[in-house]
Amino acid sequence: MSPTPSARRLRLGMPRRVFSQVLLMQVTIAAGVAVLVTGLFLAPLSKQLDHEAMRRALAIAETTAQDPQIAQGLLTTPPTKDGPVQQEAERIRRATHAEYIVVLDRHWVRWSHPTTSQIGRIVSTSPSGALAGKEVMEIDRGTLGRSARGKVPLYDAHHRLIGAVSVGIAYDSVRARLIGVIPGLLAYAGGALAVGALAAWLIARRVQRQTRDLAFSDISALLAEREAMLHGIREGVVALDRGGRIRLLNDEARRLLGIGDEAVGRAPDEAL
Incomplete structure (x- = not known):
């Protein structure tokens, strides 16, 4: 015999007993609070990690721009894969674990790049800020994908602007750090949810005794x-x-x- 529509609605709807309803509502509230707190924590953390990555890229760019071999090579040699600018930039890149270090002249031409076929070509994103003498931090996408970037102007020994240095930190590394903290965060959220569920169960049991488990x-x-x-x-x-x-x-x-x-x-x- 098939169940009546009213019985079917009762089976699919809220539990009838006070104990079950109170427990379900309390656990739902605890779970909602845990999810909300997790989201509120992850949002500023993501921005903080982005800012740290951009600051690191800017620091590497400043260090590269202060290397006298970079400025000297830009002024005295052509942009080649075996040139001093490429060799020195790659040495710094490997030492700092940056994704790329691109040295370019005032005409936006690359003098260094991890992919040597890109040397001598025009850069894919505008370096106008750095070529105007400004320091730039940003999250952007270029030939090597999405990255946290730092760009600084490049000066010669007489403090004349001769180009710029652009450094990128792979965005996947930033995302990996963010993903790395999620298990610990979820563990704390799970613990808070378990405590909330236990408290909800105790409250529901008390209500059940006082109401004699009536609906x-x-x-x-x-x-x-x-x-x-x-x-x-x-x-x-x-x-x-x-x-x-x-x-x-x-x-x-x-x-x-x-x-x-x-x-x-x-x-x-x-x-x-």
Whole structure:
């Protein structure tokens, strides 16, 4: 026999018991908070790692630009794969583990590049900021893919602008650092979620004992029945709490005593 539509809705919907509903809501809230905190932590961390990578690229570019062999080679030799500029730039690149170090002249022509076939060609991204004497940090995409970049002007011994130095840090390395912290972060989030789930279970068990594991609809029905019973009988009913204050009045008690709802919460002598 197939289940009725109402039974099917009950099976697929929220649990009926107070214990199950409270537990489900508490665990959902704890999980939502854990996800939110994780997202709020990762967003600034990603920006911080990007900034650190750009600062490192800029520092390597400044070190390369201060190397006298770079400026001298740019002024006295042609851009070739065996030239002094390429040799010195590659030495610095290997020592610093940069993705690339590109030295270029004022006409945007490369004098060094990890891919030697690119030497003597025009750069793929504009170096106008560095050629204007400014230091530049950015996240951009070039011939070697997405990278964190630092660009600085290149001066000769007489402090004349003769070109620029561009250094890139592979963006995959930045992403790898970000991915590396995620397991630890998820472990903390999982621990917080487990504590939240345990607290939710304890709260739900307490609510279950106090409500005798009734469903919310059952509790609502009992309250409605109680109200109907109290107001339907012909005898006056007055209920007092431990402090002797009125907590409940039915219609007949109000009529007999000549008091209204304002008496609730007050002592009988005050109400009368």
